[in-house]
Amino acid sequence: MALITFSNPEYKDRTLYAVAGSHTQTLLKLAQENKVPIPFSCQDGECGTCLVRVSSVDRKNQRMGAHLTAKEITVLGELGKLTQKEIDEIAVTDLPSRWRLACQMIVRDEDILVEY
Numbered sequence: 001m002a003l004i005t006f007s008n009p010e011y012k013d014r015t016l017y018a019v020a021g022s023h024t025q026t027l028l029k030l031a032q033e034n035k036v037p038i039p040f041s042c043q044d045g046e047c048g049t050c051l052v053r054v055s056s057v058d059r060k061n062q063r064m065g066a067h068l069t070a071k072e073i074t075v076l077g078e079l080g081k082l083t084q085k086e087i088d089e090i091a092v093t094d095l096p097s098r099w100r101l102a103c104q105m106i107v108r109d110e111d112i113l114v115e116y
């Protein structure tokens with residue numbers, strides 16, 4: 001189980017339990033199921049509407065791998081949220097980017113703060 005805290009200045013913070021490692025539950029799906037109003041459009045990693053900033057708040061203080069999808073890397077690059085240097089580093093280290101697309105990010109066994 002992971003604790004996911006959604007934060008937006010216009011809404012009260014919401015912290016949810018998420019089943020980690022299902023390989024199917026995206027951050028956006030979790031938000032939708034719990035009526036967290038993250039903006040979205042295509043739900044397919046192409047428009048960038050669901051851009052979120054993610055940081056680890058895990059007590060174990062372990063950052064997990066990124067596993068950014070190819071679409072996510074392309075869109076985050078186009079939005080100026082990933083530099084080519086960061087894209088190259090992610091390919092080698094698999095360390096997470098603080099910017100993600102909620103419709104592409106799979107929830108993992110890590111407590112995180114999601115700002116939208």
Ligand code: FES
Pocket residue numbers: 039040041042043044045046047048049050051101102103104
């Ligand atoms: S909703 Fe379009 S990229 Fe996520």
